Amino acid sequence: MATSGKLIEVRDLKKYYNGEAIKALDGVSVDVNRGDVMVVIGPSGSGKSTFLRSLNLLEQPTSGSIVFEGVDITKKTDAQGKRINIDLHRQKMGMVFQHFNLFPHKTILQNMTMAPIKLKGISPAEANEKAMALLERVGLADRAGAYPIQLSGGQKQRVAIVRALAMEPDVMLFDEPTSALDPEMVGEVLDVMKKLALEGMTMVVVTHEMGFAREVGNRVLFMADGKLLEEGTPDAIFNAPQNPRLQDFLSKVL
Amino acid sequence: MNFSTIGQNIVRLLIKYWDKFLITGLSYTLSLAAITVFFGTIFGALIALMRMSRIPPLRWVSSVYTEIIRGTPMLLQLYLFYFGLPQLLPFLNRQQYACVAIALVCNSAAYVSEIIRSGIQAVDIGQTEAARSLGFSQAQTMRYIVLPQAVKNILPALGNEFIMVTKDTSLASTFFIGDLMTQVLLIKGATYLPIEPLTIAAIIYFLLTFVLSKLVGLLERRLRRGDIR
Ligand SMILES: Nc1ncnc2c1ncn2[C@@H]1O[C@H](COP(=O)(O)OP(=O)(O)O)[C@@H](O)[C@H]1O
Ligand SMILES: [Mg+2]
Secondary structure (H helix, E strand, C coil), X not given: CCCCCEEEEEEEXXXXXXXXXXXXXXXXXXXXXXXXXXXXXXXXXXXXXXXHHHHCCCCCCCEEEEEECCEECCXXXXXXXXXXXXXXXXXXXXXXXXXXXXXXXXXXXXXXXXXXXXXXXXXXXXXXXXXXXXXXXXXXXXXXXXXXXXXCHHHHHHHHHHHHHCCCCCEEEEECCCCCCCHHHHHHHHHHHHXXXXXXXXXXXXXXXXXXXXXXXXXXXXXXXXXXXXXXXXXXXXXXXXXXXXXXXXXXXX | CCHHHHHHHHXXXXXXXXXXXXXXHHHHHHHHHHHHHHHHHHHHHHHHHHHCCCCHHHHHHHHHXXXXXXXXXXXXXXXXXXXXXXXXXXXXXXXXXXXXXXXXXXXXXXXHHHHHHHHHHCCCHHHHHHHHHHCCCHHHHHHXXXXXXXXXXXXXXXXXXXXXXXXXXXXHHHHCCCCHXXXXXXXXXXXXXXXXXXXXXXXXXXXXXXXXXHHHHHHHHHHHHHHHX
């Protein structure tokens, strides 16, 4: 897939809590292009999660717009006056959470096939086949019948990734996917994400893994206090940071 | 007080009145408890849905209802329904059993709604977020993801509610409904023996709730095992 065309256009996005007391997002504008691997970094509490969760409206922004594949999903109706069904747009945005959030009452295979069967009307046989192929790719085909509690953290997160992929999304959103993992399991999850990036998947990744940002990202965003303070290629961000807040942040994490 | 006479009296009463205790009394007590829990669960679920609704008036009505029921004595509620209902609904005139059953249902529904609400809210919010991020609607998320997990919290608590209700039905004897406690009062009146019928009823209540709580414990363990599999 070529890096061309805008997939998500974010304009002046704001999210306030308690009136205006907490400005979790304070006017963020950015475009996500098809094929981008956009890595979002910044200190804790800077609004990274709020930004990511706004993209699929898990958080309802206070103001601003998010145009996803040509439709402003923050509005009630589209340009033709048709009601916007956010559930349909979310089907095309996969999301991976820090704490996996697998469904504990379903097997690994069921975790992956439920949404395709119930939401896209795919036959169970076809859904199973596709899910097995995805599990194969992350080396977990033999765990298809297991329940989430029987898996290690790294395995759970790999399942969470392929569960989202089973819906064949156009973009994948990751919120600190390795932060809850034991150190020895971080690599296996990052490897899966790296493979995904190489296949051309559009990704927005909030992470503290600077190695991943440098090696896999094509754009790095630095956020602080709900604002996007600096944006650039990994090379520019890590080797020639401009903003003093970014310089300070990098001196602490690198 | 002489324990051996009491013992002898208990045996005598049991031989003479066993059907009053074990058939009439027990069947009234159990049927009242079953009706209360059955309808209490249905109405409790409705109230819980109202409390979690997006429509503010529904939330207010349901939470005011729950607070009032939980904040007033049950005996008072029984009196109120017993004397008030027939005036509101004339066809309930002289229908003492129905009035008491309705009072018990209304009381239990408030407690059950709290059981259901907290059972649902105990399911990790991350489950809802994951389901919504896949594209499930709010209703689908409730049905396929949240409720199946909430049931594991709710069922054991409902079992305990059944045990509570079984004991609470004894208040119905205030109106001589026919339950176990009513039989105690009747037999006490006929024999002038206060302690012995009470002792018999105590043993029956205890055996009943003991068996029920063992069953609830069994259910709880099975549900917990289901989680690990
Ligand atoms: N539900 C909420 N209510 C109040 N404040 C919140 C809420 N969610 C996030 N915040 C605040 O918004 C800011 C940004 O949070 P977040 O996006 O989680 O930051 P990050 O992911 O970068 O650590 C923080 O100050 C946080 O305390
Ligand atoms: Mg965060």
